Amino acid sequence: xxxxxxxxxxxxxxxxxxxxxxxxxxxxxxxxxxxxxxxxxxxxxxxxxxxxxxxxxxxxxxxxxxxxxxxxxxxxxxxxxxxxxxxxxxxxxxxxxxxxxxxxxxxxxxxxxxxxxxxxxxxxxxxxxxxxxxxxxxxxxxxxxxxxxxxxxxxxxxxxxxxxxxxxxxxxxxxxxxxxxxxxxxxxxxxxxxxxxxxxxxxxxxxxxxxxxxxxxxxxxxxxxxxxxxxxxxxxxxxxxxxxxxxxxxxxxxxxxxxxxxxxxxxxxxxxxxxxxxxxxxxxxxxxxxxxxxxxxxxxxxxxxxxxxxxxxxxxxxxxxxxxxxxxxxxxxxxxxxxxxxxx
Numbered sequence: 192x193x194x195x196x197x198x199x200x201x202x203x204x205x206x207x208x209x210x211x212x213x214x215x216x217x218x219x220x221x222x223x224x225x226x227x228x229x230x231x232x233x234x235x236x237x238x239x240x241x242x243x244x245x246x247x248x249x250x251x252x253x254x255x256x257x258x259x260x261x262x263x264x265x266x267x268x269x270x271x272x273x274x275x276x277x278x279x280x281x282x283x284x285x286x287x288x289x290x291x292x293x294x295x296x297x298x299x300x301x302x303x304x305x306x307x308x309x310x311x312x313x314x315x316x317x318x319x320x321x322x323x324x325x326x327x328x329x330x331x332x333x334x335x336x337x338x339x340x341x342x343x344x345x346x347x348x349x350x351x352x353x354x355x356x357x358x359x360x361x362x363x364x365x366x367x368x369x370x371x372x373x374x375x376x377x378x379x380x381x382x383x384x385x386x387x388x389x390x391x392x393x394x395x396x397x398x399x400x401x402x403x404x405x406x407x408x409x410x411x412x413x414x415x416x417x418x419x420x421x422x423x424x425x426x427x428x429x430x431x432x433x434x435x436x437x438x439x440x441x442x443x444x445x446x447x448x449x450x451x452x453x454x455x456x457x458x459x460x461x462x463x464x465x466x467x468x469x470x471x472x473x474x475x476x477x478x479x480x481x482x483x484x485x486x487x488x489x490x491x492x493x494x495x496x497x498x499x500x501x502x503x504x505x506x507x508x509x510x511x512x513x514x515x516x517x518x519x520x521x522x523x524x525x526x527x528x529x530x531x532x533x534x535x
Contacts, residue, residue, distance in 0.1 A: 218503040227528040246284040289331040330389040342382035384428035396426035439469040475515040
């Protein structure tokens with residue numbers, strides 16, 4: 192009897208190990224290239240014209256040339272009303288090249304707007320949105336405007352289209368960005384992440400209540416809730432793609448929701464990376480990159496997004512987020528912005 196139990200037990204162990212780890216022959220590899228030392232934690236990056244605009248935590252906002260690997264500018268603070276104010280802890284950044292703007296948000300604070308043009312000066316304009324901003328995404332609109340969507344942890348989905356407004360006070364020119372349209376769509380959840388295609392869809396991760404999808408008639412129109420899906424775990428970030436949405440759910444792994452499922456509820460939700468704590472997901476063609484904090488990144492082959500295949504876990508440092516650029520991966524890590532090549 193003892194021998195029989197051993198014979199049965201060993202195959203069971205082998206079976207579960209095989210389920211947990213990819214076959215060694217199918218594992219991809221990564222090559223770590225240049226590390227752009229940001230001093231503070233590199234929490235977020237926005238790329239425009241081969242320039243990286245970095246949210247460098249307590250080291251403020253930085254601008255890097257991704258081709259040369261040179262830091263062009265670093266801003267630890269800014270001038271406002273004759274006073275110099277230091278940044279506290281920059282968590283989010285986005286570049287608006289068309290309007291010569293940089294949007295910056297510190298943890299749980301409003302979005303600050305800065306003008307950054309040919310003179311390479313960071314000029315403060317004003318603040319917009321909520322004190323509980325967790326995430327935002329913005330799109331340029333014709334006529335020197337932009338539309339922004341914000342995951343407001345207090346209330347829900349905030350949105351607005353803004354225009355430049357110039358006033359003269361005591362012979363001093365004051366330029367602010369003022370809303371021309373905007374509003375808020377309330378939710379029972381606690382929004383943490385937001386994404387949009389900038390055309391007709393917005394999606395928001397709402398923590399314990401999963402994800403919410405909104406439709407737009409046009410960019411700048413009021414978003415209308417179209418569907419809501421409750422997921423296991425805490426939905427933190429979401430990536431909207433042409434084929435559907437990828438959701439990172441903290442210690443409950445990740446999900447993929449196909450467009451068919453989002454629009455009609457037909458089909459099934461794909462749960463993968465169940466044994467990982469996933470903070471963020473980037474997607475490029477058939478590659479999904481999962482940011483898994485102190486463990487680095489996990490790679491998945493999503494040639495068939497309904498059956499993501501694991502391609503390895505790579506310790507490249509503590510990773511917050513990642514972004515694809517010119518076929519390479521920009522990893523936001525505690526040691527800086529890492530340029531990584533994925534060999535698939």
